[in-house]
Amino acid sequence: MATDTARRTLVVAGNGMVGQKLLEVLVERGATVEWDIVTFCEEGRLAYDRVGLSSFFTGTSAEELSLVAPGFFDSAGLEVHVGDAVASIDTEAGKVVSTRGTRIAYDALVLATGSYPFVPPVPGKDLPGCHVYRTLDDLEAIRADAQGRRVGAVVGGGLLGLEAANALRSLGLETHVVEFAPRLMPVQVDDGGGSALRRRIEDLGVSVHTGIATSEILEGPDGRVCGMRFAGEDDADLPVDLVVFSAGIRPRDQLAREAGLAVGERGGVVVDAACRTSDPRIFAIGECALAEGRIWGLVAPGYQMARVVADRILGGESTFGGADLSTKLKLMGIDVASFGDGFAATPGAESIVFSDPVANVYKRLVLSGDGSQVLGGILVGDASMYQTLVQMVRGDMPTPPNCEELVLPVRTGDGAAVGMGVESLSDTAMVCSCNSVSKGAICAAVQGGAVDVPALKACTAAGTGCGGCVPVVTDLLKLELRKAGIEVRNNLCEHFDYSRAELFDIVRVHRLTSFSQVLADHGRGLGCEVCKPAVASMFASLGVGGGYILERSQAPLQDTNDHFLANLQRDGTYSVIPRVPGGEITPDQLIVIGQVAKDYGLYCKITGGQRIDLLGARVDHLPEIWSRLIDAGMESGHAYGKALRTVKSCVGTTWCRYGVQDSTSLAIEIELRYRGLRAPHKLKSAVSGCTRECAEAQSKDFGIIATEQGWNLYVCGNGGMRPQHAQLLVEGVDHDILIRTIDRFLGYYIRTADRLERTATWLNKLEGGLDHLKAVVLDDALGICAELDAEMDRHVAEYECEWAATINDPEKVARFRTFVNSDEPDPNVVFVAERGQRRPAFSHEKQEVRSS
């Protein structure tokens, strides 16, 4: 801790999205301990969501658009001047003067002044009825002015222009878009994409005029706008009542210019990789900054700059090295995406184009000359393959040989897949049962500025109890951010800029076998409790080290459950669950389990998965307990792992009067086939011998129901926190097809799911849903089935009980000790008797036990 108590002052000029992000990061990182942070907010409103601005016209209030949590500026060390702006900077003295005359000496100054709309210098541009589209005040002015008007036009057919057009449309005006370039969104899409986009927009009743230049805004007899005139001789005048200019942005660099800071030839405050201007005490971020030689007109790079500057102010070394400008957005309900080298600028690049002029879908895929690598693309009308294609561009996912299928419509579809993700939850749905937090409360918190999971936990308490809802909270967060147009990266943790699926492909394709190598080549830092077990699970799924999870370099990566091959309980003891395949167990095995439980004082409970849980085992007893169970012919049940748990079954034709097939034998075969298979989360299965469904197969990750014709396979069901019925994947198939289909389903899930994402959630989020899954595992649409089959065959061939492997290795057994320097047990583990067994004492009971 620094002993220097002298406080320093940071002045932030601007409270837009990026300026506010800077404040949030600084507060979160504890900067206010040493810094007084003074913000000047020129607008009469604190930071709000400019990306979602057009929703203002469809009912979203200014308050809902706010990005500043109530009371945010009340915290110690924060001060904000609303309606006041920095007017001048004295760089020598290190002082700013505000418009209202406030003078403040600064130790560091951050310019976050943003941009202003570019208005082409045409006569009449300042007439009443002419507007720009940038701030909430602008929008309020447009709304007030649109009252009683009939026709509106937007100058500019780019991203913002179309947003503005949507706004005019929402206000009930006949809407025209006038674009100088030969097509709409000229920066993001090519002519083909522009045409599809144009037809779709025209279908919505918006008139599009491309390739024409506005030369004059015409004045009517009442002194306000009455029409537009164009430069082309053949272009007739367009009568309009209202004009919105949205023809691009320009950086607000006036303040920097006057202070003598370096600015770019075409504007923008020049900054280095630290986002530092030519004056070392002054930074610039967001749309006023010229970083890497350009203005970054998206919010995500602005946020990156904010984080870099926050880190620099706190003495860090972060740098801004540019950002990926791949974008996917919904404009007036139309999907538009542009990524990588969409215009095929790479020498030798080839394009595959799919164009459906009836449905107005356009897809262009740009490939390297030899077709081996996706370089980029443009998607209009259907951007469902965006994520996959972006991963291919980044090289994180291999480009399949039959690339054309990536842009062709999936042929097996029986209709559109229904989205069942968190979006389908009602606002009142309880997400965090521990703290009674509803979906609505979480979404409101995100809109209120809680833009990451820790912030959401802090302001709603969701996820701070048992933590079971954190995946749902995370999905809601991403959903809200996506709605707000913020690019959501699905990074595993701070050590990797990849999602689990991306990292899995990296590990698989590069055949990486150690965490240190994965971290050195693709990550940073030392790793953590999130990425280490995730990578260890990938190694296990891929058979690294023969699939043995306590192999020397892998042991330190495992969560305590996998490390001790048992489940940690609340008192620090562990539970033991031997595998009982299909729920079938012999009397002799039952006797051994009972005897072991008596000898080690274990509490016994029958689980929901048809097996027996033995609780309260001390770490140092685990190897002895397992030796005895293994001697009796039992093996690990992997109850501690993110792996296959149980395959529940009914007695089927063996005993039941109604059974139509031998469900028990199939359940045992399946349980033995997939035992030990590591996955992003636990896997449960069941086999029912007839449609009475006594094994409850439709609530499992994969469940099988016997019919007279063969087996029906249902997938992605769930009991647990959010019950969900499994969906039918194949019907009436024979044994071999059934097994292969399950192999591929599990393989595809393991490759592509997020960490701790059950199959039900995975399917809900899978683009294309069940139809896509069918295409992949039944029709081999991605050309990966041979690989998935081989991976599962290897798993089956290499499986070994990890408890047997552990007790046969004295060095491994030696790890099962409570203390390195004593054989004593943990004195903090205290039991009390209840209903003829023992259970861990609660803290008030411990005192009684100790004192007696």
Next chain:
Amino acid sequence: MTAILDTATLTWQDVCAFDDLVPDRGACALVDGRQVALFRVSPTDELFALSNHDPFSGANVISRGIVGSKGDVPKVASPMYKQSFDLRTGTCLDDPAVSLPVHLIRERDGRVEVAIT
């Protein structure tokens, strides 16, 4: 390691061989009746010693957590509810109001020694 304490007054106790500690995996030692979680962190092999008692769960499990980093801070995450603690100071990174007692630890001639502070 801290240089402020007068090390002459400290009592160092031998707890185990340096090689008994697996890199990046904790172990627990019993020192004067106290449970001390020991960590050997790669790549530098730096040693850390903190209380083994997890204040959030009340169980003695800190030594069974996964070590790693948050930013530049070396940390261990409790295996129970996953709160992280700074290995150097014991401060809980998720709740700075909570911290674990920290002890002194050193390697001498291939042995690990702990001094309760």
